[in-house]
Amino acid sequence: MQPTNWPEKNIVVTGASSGIGLRVAEMLTERGARVIALDRKPPPLALSRYIQVDLGDPDSIDAAVASLEEEPVHGLCNIAGVPETAGDETVYKVNYLGLKRLSGCLLPRMARGGAIVNLASTAGHMWHERANLLWELANIDDWNEAEAWIDAHSVMFEESYSKFKEALIVWTRAVASGWYMRHGIRMNAVSPGPVKTPIFDDFVSAFGMQNVDDILERTGRIALPDDIAAPVLFLLEDQSRWIVGVDLPTEGGLSASRFTSDMRERVHPVLP
Numbered sequence: 001m002q003p004t005n006w007p008e009k010n011i012v013v014t015g016a017s018s019g020i021g022l023r024v025a026e027m028l029t030e031r032g033a034r035v036i037a038l039d040r041k042p043p044p045l046a047l048s049r050y051i052q053v054d055l056g057d058p059d060s061i062d063a064a065v066a067s068l069e070e071e072p073v074h075g076l077c078n079i080a081g082v083p084e085t086a087g088d089e090t091v092y093k094v095n096y097l098g099l100k101r102l103s104g105c106l107l108p109r110m111a112r113g114g115a116i117v118n119l120a121s122t123a124g125h126m127w128h129e130r131a132n133l134l135w136e137l138a139n140i141d142d143w144n145e146a147e148a149w150i151d152a153h154s155v156m157f158e159e160s161y162s163k164f165k166e167a168l169i170v171w172t173r174a175v176a177s178g179w180y181m182r183h184g185i186r187m188n189a190v191s192p193g194p195v196k197t198p199i200f201d202d203f204v205s206a207f208g209m210q211n212v213d214d215i216l217e218r219t220g221r222i223a224l225p226d227d228i229a230a231p232v233l234f235l236l237e238d239q240s241r242w243i244v245g246v247d248l249p250t251e252g253g254l255s256a257s258r259f260t261s262d263m264r265e266r267v268h269p270v271l272p
């Protein structure tokens with residue numbers, strides 16, 4: 001198997017100015033790839049190119065994509081995101097609608113064999129409970145129509161961060177196979193538990209310290225950006241060429257630990 005020839009690759013990384021996106025951009029740069037950073041603020045390290053964008057604004061996204069016209073794109077890492085404390089509207093625009101728009105606009109100009117990786121979250125692990133409705137939303141491409149749909153279903157989007165991570169996982173699953181068959185582009189998601197980045201404190205206030213303590217008890221530590229960046233790179237590489245449309249949990253055994261506790265509780269009554 002040929003190793004990925006990183007120096008020939010142009011990889012667009014959103015959220016490259018901080019946390020997980022920054023670490024992904026660093027690791028790609030170390031391997032010789034050309035990183036095109038899309039963020040609302042400039043990255044703290046020298047990357048091949050920086051384009052300022054507000055991923056919550058469709059016009060800003062369209063302008064960023066237009067400025068990439070001449071460059072072939074081999075990979076897209078949709079990493080930028082905001083926590084619940086940013087407000088529900090910003091959450092759905094940046095974490096969901098903006099990500100969809102950027103991906104849809106870049107898709108036709110991506111080289112066959114390319115890959116898209118979406119940063120979801122373990123917060124979205126209950127997506128199957130709302131799959132039918134989230135499927136409906138996944139199939140609305142128009143920004144205004146999607147906003148109207150979200151407005152009409154606002155009750156289901158309380159706890160907007162988790163719900164739009166669910167929506168992201170459902171969208172990834174909904175379109176990945178079609179995009180792979182028609183365009184030769186693989187799309188997958190990566191779902192971390194808590195990661196020590198600048199938005200970690202927002203997560204503690206949104207989900208509660210007790211929840212974080214429970215996770216710590218089950219995984220031994222909080223993840224670092226490195227723990228998440230490495231699987232993102234793997235899903236970009238040719239090595240993962242037969243992985244399409246999955247949501248890869250990268251959470252130190254959190255769900256396995258919960259499964260073990262659930263099974264012990266269920267089995268316990270029949271034990272002598």
Ligand SMILES: NC(=O)c1ccc[n+]([C@@H]2O[C@H](COP(=O)([O-])OP(=O)(O)OC[C@H]3O[C@@H](n4cnc5c(N)ncnc54)[C@H](O)[C@@H]3O)[C@@H](O)[C@H]2O)c1
Nearest residue numbers: 015017018019020039040054055056080081121194195197
């Ligand atoms: N840190 C965690 O515990 C954790 C856990 C699970 C999932 N995630 C997800 O990982 C991703 C990265 O988070 P992080 O922890 O590295 O956070 P971070 O705050 O360190 O980085 C987020 C980046 O997104 C950029 N960004 C935010 N709003 C933007 C906008 N409107 N337009 C353009 N860029 C914008 C920021 O400038 C920043 O560079 C997010 O999607 C987040 O939901 C994080």
